[in-house]
Amino acid sequence: MRSRTFLCSLFLLACFAAGPLLAQEVVLSTPLHYRGFDPAVPLLTVQGSGNQTSNITEYRDRTTGAAVTWMDFGGKLNTVLANISAQWLNSVCMVDANTPGANAGAKIQACHDAFPITGGIINAHGLLGAQSADARINITKPNVTLELSPTTVLTLASGVGSTSGILASWSAPTGNANNFRLMCNGATIKATRALENVAFDEYYLVRVTSPQFISSLGIHGFVSDSCNYELTVTGALAAGAEMGAIKLESTASTRFVTNWSIRHNKFNTQAPDIGLTHKWYGVQANPTSIVANTRVFFDGKFEFNECRGDGRCLQVGQGRNISWIGNQARNPSQGNQFGGVQFRAIGVDNAVFTGNSCLVDTGDSGAACIYIGGNATLANDESKGFSITGNVAKYDTVQLTTDTYLVNIIGARDGTISGNTAINTQAGAGGASDGIKILSAAALINQNINISDNRLAGFLGFEIRVDDVTPPVNLIAVGNNLGDSAAGGVNPFGGAGIANLRQCNNTTNITFATLGTPANGSFGYCSDCTIANPCAAAGTGAFAKYLNAVWVCN
DSSP: OOOOOEEEETTTTEEEEOOSOOSSOEEOOSOBEETTSOTTSOSBOOEEOSOOOTTOOOEEETTTOOBOOGGGTGGGHHHHGGGEEESEETTEEEEETTSSSSSHHHHHHHHHHHSOTTOEEEEEEEOOSEEEOSSOEEEOSSSEEEEEOTTOEEEOOOOSGGGSSEEEEOSSOOTTOOOEEEEOTTOEEEEEEEOOOOTTOEEEEEEEEOOOOOGGGOOOOOEEESOEEEEEEESOOOTTOEEEEEEEEESSTTOOEESOEEESOEEEEEOTTOOSSSEEEEEEEEESSOOTTOOOEEEEEEESOEEEESSEEEEEEEEEEEEEESOEEEOOTTSOOOOSOSEEEEEEEEEEEESOEEEEOSSOOOOOSEEEEOOTTSTTOOEEEEEEESOEEEEOOSOOOSOOOSEEEESEEEEEEESOEEEEOOOGGGSOOOSEEEOOOTTOOOEEEEEESOEEEOOSSOSEEEOOSSOOEEEEEESOEEOOOTTSSOOSEESTTGGGEEEESOEEEEOGGGOOOOOTTOEEEETTOBSBSSOBSSSSOEEEEEETTEEEEO
């Protein structure tokens, strides 16, 4: 009897023992192509005895998609191998046009359902161009990764309830984590939703719900990487509706979502028939059950995403250690409303906003770029420990709403707003409202906030506004560059609670007409003031200081 042979693969970096010999050894002169890869780039050239190896569980005819057993090859292996591809390789399921299933959604679902309880990788690089799903894609097993091709445009089902979108849901941890990773490589995931006009109608392209946190097992949660999300919604909408690209959901205060990452995605939500009275999101992470000072979203990252369209961009409620880094929100490309807060933290401790930008430049509506605060229904539930640094907001439109800010704070403490830039270039009734607005609700107090080294200019109201129902504690503005207000006759500092803001070394570019009545200690360069006590007009410029309710120029 001839000696046993081995199948060695440089691609797999392992050798697998061959089984019993056939009557005649077969040498494979044709490369073995795996399903889902370009046949022009072979992964493996095989020399062997013709037996099935343990690491490849299924072979399919590349032309027909029909399963082929190893013994079907017989002595004709050389002649049939060009049409054979592997659908399974360890826990990797290859998907292409020949995979059984009526459409891409069915093929992906079949792969998922065939995984062992430890999950696996769905390699859908073979699904090219326009693809569809006529039913919800359900992810119920842990450690599942779905990879798409850059050319894929996957249109999801958009019906009501269980018939729509992609749902990742686990009733309890399995194995060491409840992971779902959506790796798009630039692919598009989209849907068009005709609204049902029923109360609390809801639709998200992707929903991840209630993965339970167990610290000893180190859960690494949801990942969305390099996906283009497009959602268009038409029709009448009842009150309480929510629509968007991704929803991370916690169904109880004891169920946590942790170590999640949403990066390099593009979100485009369009609602041409609907105004701003309803909720639209790029990403919403929010618990369904809210308890004061309870945090359920941990260690999350929004990095280098882009939002275009209606509503809110990236929002988290009741979280800790959440960062918004390098994201961009722009007005919609199709002329719909831009309104809503773009980057929003509600009851989030250790929130970091760094290097984000908001731009409105085509005559659409606008609102706050960054919001941080507490839940107004929960006493003493302020966001605690925040950093807002190096962000930019620019408003070049004449159709803004009245509530438009770089930063809006309602209930936050122990934070820094530093090194940001916000400029409104439009004078008159259409410009943006205030650069930074600080407002307390009855149950929420702003305290220990340092506003420093920001450049704010051209706003209709004030560069820095304090309108607290409850007076803030230890609110300081130091070293800010505050320019002219666009409407004229308005001071860079203002609001009913401005007396509670301590100011030092802020510079302003003001005129005699815009001196106003700020807090004592305000000062700046007045371009047309005369050196006098009190200040006078028709001069060539003077340094103006507001002391004991009087402007003094020297």
